[in-house]
Amino acid sequence: MLDLILLSILGIFIGLFSGLxxxxxVNTLLPLIFSFSFFLNLTPYxxxxxxxxxxxxxxxxxFIPSIFIGAPEESTALSVLPGHRLLxxxxxxxxxxxxxxxxxxxxxxxxxxxxxxxxxFASFYKLTRPYIHFAIIAVVAFMIFSERKPRKxxxxxxxxxxxxxxxxxxxxxxILPQEQLLFPVLTGMFGLSTLIVSFxxxxxxxxxxxxxxxxxxxKEILKSIFLGSIAGIIVGFLPAVxxxxxxxxxxxxxxxxxxxxxxxxxxxxxxxxEVFSLISLYLVSNPRSGSSVAIQQxxxxxxxxxxxxxxxxxxxxxxxxxxxxxxxxxQIPKFLVKLDYKTLTLSVITFICAMVFIxxxxxxxxxxxxxxxxxxxxAYLEVRRSHCMGVLLIPSICFFAGLxxxxxxxxxx
Amino acid sequence: MSSxxxxxxFFSKPNMEIRKKILLMACVLISxxxxxxxxxxxxxxxxxxxxxxxxxxxxxxxxxxxxxxxxYVRTHSAGHVFLTLTDGDSRIEVPIFSSLMNQLKxxxxxxxxxxxxxxVRITGIVGEYKGQLQIVPRKASDIQILNSLK
Numbered sequence: 317m318l319d320l321i322l323l324s325i326l327g328i329f330i331g332l333f334s335g336l337x338x339x340x341x342v343n344t345l346l347p348l349i350f351s352f353s354f355f356l357n358l359t360p361y362x363x364x365x366x367x368x369x370x371x372x373x374x375x376x377x378x379f380i381p382s383i384f385i386g387a388p389e390e391s392t393a394l395s396v397l398p399g400h401r402l403l404x405x406x407x408x409x410x411x412x413x414x415x416x417x418x419x420x421x422x423x424x425x426x427x428x429x430x431x432x433x434x435x436x437f438a439s440f441y442k443l444t445r446p447y448i449h450f451a452i453i454a455v456v457a458f459m460i461f462s463e464r465k466p467r468k469x470x471x472x473x474x475x476x477x478x479x480x481x482x483x484x485x486x487x488x489x490x491i492l493p494q495e496q497l498l499f500p501v502l503t504g505m506f507g508l509s510t511l512i513v514s515f516x517x518x519x520x521x522x523x524x525x526x527x528x529x530x531x532x533x534x535k536e537i538l539k540s541i542f543l544g545s546i547a548g549i550i551v552g553f554l555p556a557v558x559x560x561x562x563x564x565x566x567x568x569x570x571x572x573x574x575x576x577x578x579x580x581x582x583x584x585x586x587x588x589x590e591v592f593s594l595i596s597l598y599l600v601s602n603p604r605s606g607s608s609v610a611i612q613q614x615x616x617x618x619x620x621x622x623x624x625x626x627x628x629x630x631x632x633x634x635x636x637x638x639x640x641x642x643x644x645x646x647q648i649p650k651f652l653v654k655l656d657y658k659t660l661t662l663s664v665i666t667f668i669c670a671m672v673f674i675x676x677x678x679x680x681x682x683x684x685x686x687x688x689x690x691x692x693x694x695a696y697l698e699v700r701r702s703h704c705m706g707v708l709l710i711p712s713i714c715f716f717a718g719l720x721x722x723x724x725x726x727x728x729x
Numbered sequence: 730m731s732s733x734x735x736x737x738x739f740f741s742k743p744n745m746e747i748r749k750k751i752l753l754m755a756c757v758l759i760s761x762x763x764x765x766x767x768x769x770x771x772x773x774x775x776x777x778x779x780x781x782x783x784x785x786x787x788x789x790x791x792x793x794x795x796x797x798x799x800x801y802v803r804t805h806s807a808g809h810v811f812l813t814l815t816d817g818d819s820r821i822e823v824p825i826f827s828s829l830m831n832q833l834k835x836x837x838x839x840x841x842x843x844x845x846x847x848x849v850r851i852t853g854i855v856g857e858y859k860g861q862l863q864i865v866p867r868k869a870s871d872i873q874i875l876n877s878l879k
Contacts (some may be wrong), residue, residue: 482764488867489771494790494854613857679770686763689756696753718828724868725832729771 320365320625323358324633327369331637334370335377336644337667342371343606344499344675350610360614361625367614368594368629371607373637375586379415380644383408384521384652385514385664398575398582406525412645413530414576416638418583421541422548423634426588427627429545430595441553441600448555449716455557455565456709462568463699471697479505479690479703480710487711488720489729491679500672500684505704508668508684509691515661524649532576540577544584551585552592552605555712559585560702591630598623776852782819784862788855795864796850796875797821802843810840814849822863823851825872832869848875 334345349370353363383399402411444451460472487497547562563582593605598618603609615622652660672684687707694701714720776794784795797814804810808827813820825833830840843849852871853864866872
């Protein structure tokens with residue numbers, strides 16, 4: 317028991333590191349965690365606890381760089397605008413507080429919803445699986461047409477098509493091992509391109525206010541948590557459909573225009589998605605995230621008691637991570653205002669490039685360059701960066717429609 | 730100091746609109762040329778020939794080719810075919826998913842061609858499913874039936 321608590325705390329520290337380091341992700345750290353477990357002689361259960369605690373804590377800590385530095389992960393990329401809006405008003409801490417409230421609220425509500433709906437997931441999954449590509453096509457169509465203006469609709473379609481072709485070639489090629497490919501792809505599209513734009517536009521971090529109150533009603537918070545939890549579970553169900561797409565749909569359908577309610581919803585989707593992804597291993601025997609794939613490899617079959625153990629770890633880790641995020645959200649701006657924002661952004665850009673080079677070599681840098689160019693295209697064409705998710709959406713549509721073997725034969729790769 | 734210099738060079742306001750257009754064009758060109766470059770690099774990658782006994786988790790995610798005898802065949806109601814290939818004492822699982830089976834059928838190979846004792850050459854990505862190593866072929870040309878059952 318004590319070993320599991322200690323490993324959960326260790327996972328929180330690894331999650332803190334990967335959450336605060338721009339472009340780092342638990343998936344990137346998984347090979348290191350595996351080697352580390354071998355060195356410590358961890359049992360499969362202990363390793364599973366370490367991975368779950370790292371993945372959960374990272375979700376909370378991720379919002380700190382995405383709000384204060386503007387170097388988000390793909391899953392928090394949309395928080396840049398609403399988060400930065402509050403940051404520029406001197407209310408960066410309020411933005412952090414809202415993401416923590418959204419995360420914890422969605423954890424509680426998500427667990428209740430998953431428990432209530434659990435008897436139906438397996439049959440619903442079997443029923444919908446043959447048609448899942450139609451659902452993804454509908455999401456892509458929605459993403460394109462939600463841009464409204466004809467010029468933007470065309471630009472969005474171009475970005476989705478370009479990133480989709482890029483995804484089909486890169487993800488099916490052998491220029492890099494499969495587990496390393498997504499790192500330069502997503503870092504370029506969502507991390508580096510955001511930083512380059514941020515470098516050209518933001519000159520300094522504004523002085524942050526001491527007033528820590530929330531500018532949003534309790535009713536609005538509850539509504540956002542509810543929408544976030546539901547959307548998180550749906551995202552967990554639909555392969556390749558990411559947090560960003562779900563957030564855009566919720567924002568569009570639910571009228572979540574306000575930055576505050578948007579941040580609560582976005583954080584709720586992140587947590588709801590991760591919780592469902594882990595529990596889906598037990599419910600539908602199908603992993604839905606990098607960490608759940610790793611757990612399936614370690615534990616093979618999950619029993620009901622394993623799920624209870626993982627839920628316990630998720631709750632314990634989320635509580636501590638939430639408190640730590642709030643503490644860091646207060647302390648980090650005090651440190652950041654003393655720094656030159658452009659130098660900081662440039663340092664982060666250099667760090668990301670160095671990381672990609674160390675992990676994936678010159679081939680990874682080439683992939684990073686192309687994906688950054690596609691990410692920057694979104695900024696210059698003034699469309700949402702989430703269209704770059706075509707890199708996963710188009711290959712997924714082809715996979716679920718059974719077209720991948722024919723496409724690979726045609727491409728001869 | 731260096732960041733200010735870079736900022737002045739690339740983002741000074743009077744030239745912003747012109748630079749935006751140049752950067753837009755540069756991004757389009759980098760994306761398209763990069764795509765072509767990656768595609769031709771992908772064409773040049775060839776799988777490494779590996780004996781079944783030498784396949785381990787260090788090859789996870791890599792493209793390899795291997796040859797072995799079919800020792801077990803299992804078909805799934807959804808149209809998937811699962812082979813177990815052996816080479817001496819070593820064995821490996823080969824899942825052939827329904828989408829690939831459909832492509833094989835179009836090439837004149839159906840599930841009944843995979844019989845116990847036949848030798849096949851498989852090219853595919855090494856993966857792990859529920860703790861077991863497997864090679865996942867991706868297209869019809871990844872599967873070659875080398876000899877007929879005697």
